Structure formats: structure tokens, C-alpha cells
Amino acid sequence: MSTSPLQLPDDISVLERGWLSANNILFQGRHGAALVDSGYHTHAQQTVDLVAASLDGRPLDLLVNTHLHSDHCGGNAALQARWPHLQTRIPPGQLVHVRDWDARALTYEPTGQHCPPFRADGVLTPGSEIALGDGLWQIHAAPGHDTHAVVLFEPHSGVLISGDALWENGFGVVFPELDGEEGFGDVGATLDLIARLAPTIVIPGHGPVFGDVQRALDVARRRLAGFEADPLKHARHAAKVLLKYKLLEWQRIALDDALRWLRETPYFQVLHRRYFADREAAQWSEELVADLVRSDAAALEDRTTLLNR
Known part of the structure; x- marks a missing residue:
């Protein structure tokens, strides 16, 4: 406040x-x-x-x-x-x-x-x-x-x-x-x-x-x-925002669980099909996490745990 x-x-x-x-x-x-x-x-x-x-x-x-x-x-x-x-x-x-x-x-x-x-x-x-x-x-x-x-x-x-x-x-x-x-x-x-x-x-x-x-x-x-x-730029931004938002709620989560959530959440499935179908869903999910880490919006602990930053 x-x-x-x-x-x-x-x-x-x-x-x-x-x-x-x-x-x-x-x-x-x-x-x-x-x-x-x-x-x-x-x-x-x-x-x-x-x-x-x-x-x-x-x-x-x-x-x-x-x-x-x-x-x-x-x-x-x-x-x-x-x-x-x-x-x-x-x-x-x-x-x-x-x-x-x-x-x-x-x-x-x-x-x-x-x-x-x-x-x-x-x-x-x-x-x-x-x-x-x-x-x-x-x-x-x-x-x-x-x-x-x-x-x-x-x-x-x-x-x-x-x-x-x-x-x-x-x-x-x-x-x-x-x-x-x-x-x-x-x-x-x-x-x-x-x-x-x-x-x-x-x-x-x-x-x-x-x-x-x-x-x-x-x-x-x-x-x-x-x-x-560049509508693709907006779609990429939206995907990262939605993942970051969930990470704000989780604060920390096993990387495998975060990747599973991305693959199973309907909105990310729609985004993948509409904008990122040129790569496998698993690859795209990993790229989203890597983008957050690269921008310092998240961190990886021991390569197994995703942390909010």
C-alpha cells in the first residue's frame, strides 16, 4: 500500500x-x-x-x-x-x-x-x-x-x-x-x-x-x-506476461511442473497453435522459460527450480 x-x-x-x-x-x-x-x-x-x-x-x-x-x-x-x-x-x-x-x-x-x-x-x-x-x-x-x-x-x-x-x-x-x-x-x-x-x-x-x-x-x-x-511480437509478449503472472503466484516451482503447466493450460495451447506452431510445444515452453530467465524476470536454481525475481 x-x-x-x-x-x-x-x-x-x-x-x-x-x-x-x-x-x-x-x-x-x-x-x-x-x-x-x-x-x-x-x-x-x-x-x-x-x-x-x-x-x-x-x-x-x-x-x-x-x-x-x-x-x-x-x-x-x-x-x-x-x-x-x-x-x-x-x-x-x-x-x-x-x-x-x-x-x-x-x-x-x-x-x-x-x-x-x-x-x-x-x-x-x-x-x-x-x-x-x-x-x-x-x-x-x-x-x-x-x-x-x-x-x-x-x-x-x-x-x-x-x-x-x-x-x-x-x-x-x-x-x-x-x-x-x-x-x-x-x-x-x-x-x-x-x-x-x-x-x-x-x-x-x-x-x-x-x-x-x-x-x-x-x-x-x-x-x-x-x-x-508485428503481431507476433505482441503474442510473444503476452505469453511471457501470462507465465510471469503465474510465477508471481507460485514464487517457486519445480521446472518440470512449470513446463507441464505451460503444455496443459488451454490458453498456451491456443497461442502455440496460432503463432508458434513452427516448433514443438515442449520446445516453445522451454523457450518461454529461458526468455524470462534471460530478462531477469525469473531465475533457475540448480537447473531444476524456477524462481520469481
């Missing part, structure tokens, strides 16, 4: 988390207490404890998710258990999957990640507003990283909650492209949306709060142009 040096409105607290969990944005104001995004399931109790300590006996009234990747909603179930009357709203498009709890459609099974089942009480409708803290926040569709994602913007303070649509140094993996659908164009359109909104402060899904929004947009657009010019 850290505090940003930028001046946020008094009703907002940002609990900056590590990369395994998305940042938590806590509101306390005349509209009650609300939380945006809840982190990964392995940190769920820590999330509950952090929120409870910040609320100091006050109940959490509302939980909002910018999108339903496991690092943004993995703490939902624990928060709902702690505050049973908590209302939860999610982006449109996946409500039926949450209510039927389809872990495959929600991408948790294919990516080899986990999210405890949670309840959704309604959706965040783009073009409408939601009351958070002391303000009314605009809801904007922000496809690209995730087809159903939204960003939240409060025009009077100029604060944008961007999820994984914009970080200080980039944006999240463009998953629709990996699935064979259009995604890069949506990323560009979402960056254009953010430019039009002209926020003065951005609270990203990961990393510190930042204020140099034009620089972040320039970095993101250069990164996007590189991916558009």
Missing part, C-alpha cells in the same frame, strides 16, 4: 498493490463507501483487512469492477462474505456468465488462473453515471485489453480510473487479438477517448497514480504501433 504524491480528492484513497493484484480504489463520502477492483484471490484476506482498516467500522456499500480479469475481481467473494449487503456492479456483457458461473467463458480456466465465484447485482452501463464518494463518475466503454472493460471519469476533479486501458508505461495485453479478433483498433480508440476526456490525474489498474497523461498516451501509442506492425 502506498500514497500518491498527487493531490486526489479527499473522498478517494488508493491502495497500490503489487502486480499480482490490481490497485484498489476506495471511496468514502456522501454516497457511502465503495471500492473499485478487488485484487487477486491469493491476496483476498489482505484486501479485506486493508479495506476494513480504512473504513474503521463503517460498512462497504458498493463494489465495482473495471473488468473481470482475475487480478481485478479475485477478492470479490471475500468482500461479499465480509459485508453481506454489499452491492456489486460489473461491466456489461458478462453478467450471465457470472450468474451461471462459467469459469471458461470468464477466461479463468483457459488462462490457468482462479477466481472464487462471486455475486453480481447489476452492470455498469457506458454512457451513464455512477455515484462514488462525493461525486458522479462517468462510465465509458474501454475495449481493447478486454472487450467488456470500462473506465470511470470524474470531470470536475479530472480524475480517471483507467483499469488496464492505460498505465504510466503502456497498457494490458490485448486479449481479443490473441483470440483471433480485432483488438488493436479498439486499444487505439480507447486511447483517443482518454485523450478527449483530458484527465489531469490517472489511477491505473497497476502501478502508481500519475499526472503526466500526455506522456503516458504517447508511450502507449508507440507500443501499440509496434504491436500492430
